[in-house]
Amino acid sequence: VIGPEDFVRLSALAFRLDVSDRQAFMTEGEPAEHFFTMTQGVAKLFKLMPDGRRQITGFARPGDFIGLAAGVSGYASTAEAVGAVRLCRFNRSQLRLLLDDFPQMEEAILAAASSELAAAQAQMMVLGRKTSRERLATFLLSWRGSESQETATMPLPITRQDIADYLGLTIETVSRCFTGLRHAGLIALPAPGEVTLLEPTQLAAVAEGAAICPAD
Amino acid sequence: VIGPEDFVRLSALAFRLDVSDRQAFMTEGEPAEHFFTMTQGVAKLFKLMPDGRRQITGFARPGDFIGLAAGVSGYASTAEAVGAVRLCRFNRSQLRLLLDDFPQMEEAILAAASSELAAAQAQMMVLGRKTSRERLATFLLSWRGSESQETATMPLPITRQDIADYLGLTIETVSRCFTGLRHAGLIALPAPGEVTLLEPTQLAAVAEGAAICPAD
DNA sequence: CGCCCCGTTGAAGATGATCAAATCTTGTGG
């Protein structure tokens, strides 16, 4: 929706940022002065409790906005690079300016906020009401959905710990659910950092609450 | 931020809606043609699974927007009146028109979306990582925060079932946590449908993970 | 008065957490 000549003017307002693996570029609670758009890589967003408990609130990939979630107490989450990340940074104070120049941007941001809200509510259902296996099935499907090419085998460049902190589980439970789904023939784990969804339909059924008879 | 003469023009675009107790006025999965602003009462938003499991994704009160959360599959949640509710309905298709006429509205909507996103992420932490007691403490404090007058004793016009479905617990666990907090001297339950926060500071400590020694 | 719904409390059970250890992967240095 944004043409090439727009892109030049847009570039004037954007600050390009390269972030290396495991580096945080946005911190929970800090004044929300900027927001970001991912151009390359994957980032994870999370919140921490004083005692170290962690909840990953989402993952961001190219095209996603980061930093829309903010209240009086600043950014709602910390954002950290998963591998090398490239992004654009905008000033919130210039948001008005930006929106006046790029009316399309307004729609894009609102649409992004809407679908992020919808995703957040879906995640509430996951965290509040789904079993561990349902959670993992839901996660794998949504991860595929956000992959550009929706093939059966996809990269999964995050650790079990990250998945656990996203799903409100422990790494052990996540691992057990992986093996459970594998034994049920719904997925395969060809290599570390990769998953194959063998039976997406059945997986979707599991994600929505259907029981699986074998190896249940 | 919206003046009286603006209000008249705004009224032309808004459709006033009265909803009675337990009536749904927005349904999960339906095309997101409208969005709403609450003017009176309380509404609850929730998602359902095929087998009946329910997750309340939020509560709305006067001034809140409803229906911002929407994706390709329509509204993210169902909205239902808790008691009598009065609201304004806008067409999403006229959103552009609306925003052109009321630039302040734009800021308001973006700010609302931002803080809703922040609240959603906070709720993810609640659902994914907090214990039952921490969840209830968090809920009581946030409920007070959204009450107009922040007195110690406040109305709580929702059932235990609603609280349970909001916190990802069962009514029994919610009830037990109420009793636990009462015995710990942090809250009082003067009458059905009312709570008194006796020790907001300690309650906040509990919500953030501090243990309580007596009656723990 | 009696019914129904809501809330509370008790006891047993299940899911996921915790603790522990073995295996595999990855990266590093000899």
Next chain:
DNA sequence: CCACAAGATTTGATCATCTTCAACGGGGCG
């Protein structure tokens, strides 16, 4: 190229929290 160390993953055994099942008390409304 191989040995080794550090971290990630898997699996097993036990434990705790929350759920489930059950029963009881109270208030509102017909």
